[in-house]
Amino acid sequence: MLRLNRAPLAALFAALTTAALPARAESGWNLLNMTQGVTDMSRKIYSLHMLIFYVCVIIAIVVFAAMIWSIIFYRKSKGAVADTTMVHNTRVEIIWTAVPVAILIAMAVPAAKTLVEIEDTTKTELTIKVTGFQWGWNYEYLDQGVTFFSRLDRKSDAARELGSGIDPNTVEHYLLNVDNPLVVPVGTKVRLLITGADVIHSWWVPAFGVKKDAIPGFVNEAWFNIDTDKPGLYRGQCAELCGRDHGFMPIVVDARSKEDFKSWLKDKAAQQKQAAAPGAAPEAATTTPATADARF
Numbered sequence: 001m002l003r004l005n006r007a008p009l010a011a012l013f014a015a016l017t018t019a020a021l022p023a024r025a026e027s028g029w030n031l032l033n034m035t036q037g038v039t040d041m042s043r044k045i046y047s048l049h050m051l052i053f054y055v056c057v058i059i060a061i062v063v064f065a066a067m068i069w070s071i072i073f074y075r076k077s078k079g080a081v082a083d084t085t086m087v088h089n090t091r092v093e094i095i096w097t098a099v100p101v102a103i104l105i106a107m108a109v110p111a112a113k114t115l116v117e118i119e120d121t122t123k124t125e126l127t128i129k130v131t132g133f134q135w136g137w138n139y140e141y142l143d144q145g146v147t148f149f150s151r152l153d154r155k156s157d158a159a160r161e162l163g164s165g166i167d168p169n170t171v172e173h174y175l176l177n178v179d180n181p182l183v184v185p186v187g188t189k190v191r192l193l194i195t196g197a198d199v200i201h202s203w204w205v206p207a208f209g210v211k212k213d214a215i216p217g218f219v220n221e222a223w224f225n226i227d228t229d230k231p232g233l234y235r236g237q238c239a240e241l242c243g244r245d246h247g248f249m250p251i252v253v254d255a256r257s258k259e260d261f262k263s264w265l266k267d268k269a270a271q272q273k274q275a276a277a278p279g280a281a282p283e284a285a286t287t288t289p290a291t292a293d294a295r296f
């Protein structure tokens with residue numbers, strides 16, 4: 001029996017996908033699979049993935065069974081003679097072309113249906129512009145005038161420095177925490193307008209089934225609607241190799257109840273208005289970071 005040491009893989013998956021969800025922690029072989037996520041869409045993507053996976057498993061079983069059966073029972077030492085009528089046999093060629101085409105079409109139907117749903121950004125209730133930059137994210141609540149930067153948290157940032165002397169194991173959610181998470185309400189269709197300020201980044205949160213490139217000069221759309229009963233912290237990362245600090249621009253989404261979100265947004269808007277008033281001291285959380293000065 002082939003024995004796999006799954007511990008390192010398991011740790012990686014746990015850190016990326018389940019660290020924020022202790023109540024729904026996956027275990028055993030599930031760690032090797034996609035997670036089901038916390039949105040209707042992410043579960044649909046998961047079901048599609050499983051459906052296609054099982055189709056592939058059945059095809060593999062049929063093909064390998066035919067191959068192994070032929071090798072065992074029709075080998076030369078058993079006196080088997082090649083059937084030359086199979087070569088350039090029109091009927092056989094039509095069958096082994098038509099069958100895979102039919103299978104592909106059958107798989108394309110549910111795949112296309114899911115894709116159309118992923119792209120359906122109608123009836124959204126909240127729009128947030130997401131801008132990737134080297135190296136972090138800027139979030140802008142378009143209708144509320146709230147905007148802030150989200151970057152690697154200071155503890156991780158200090159520990160990652162060469163010769164920092166800080167043991168990364170002592171830093172909670174090392175390289176997976178940010179200073180200002182994206183705050184969103186649950187049970188709400190949230191639309192993201194995703195773009196890039198310098199190079200191509202990608203906004204990826206596995207639990208929402210969302211992964212969309214942030215390309216300078218283009219605005220990509222994505223949406224998610226988190227289950228009402230699943231507020232919490234969800235983590236993600238930049239998923240497009242974007243330069244030196246690509247590994248240091250995590251994403252954290254703080255999903256709150258509608259009431260909590262409303263009061264957070266109100267406070268934040270008031271806070272930013274005050275900070276923008278003449279003579280007000282700049283507020284640390286919303287001040288443009290030095291590295292992004294030129295771009296925003």
Ligand SMILES: [Cu+2]
Nearest residue numbers: 201238242246
């Ligand atoms: Cu990036």
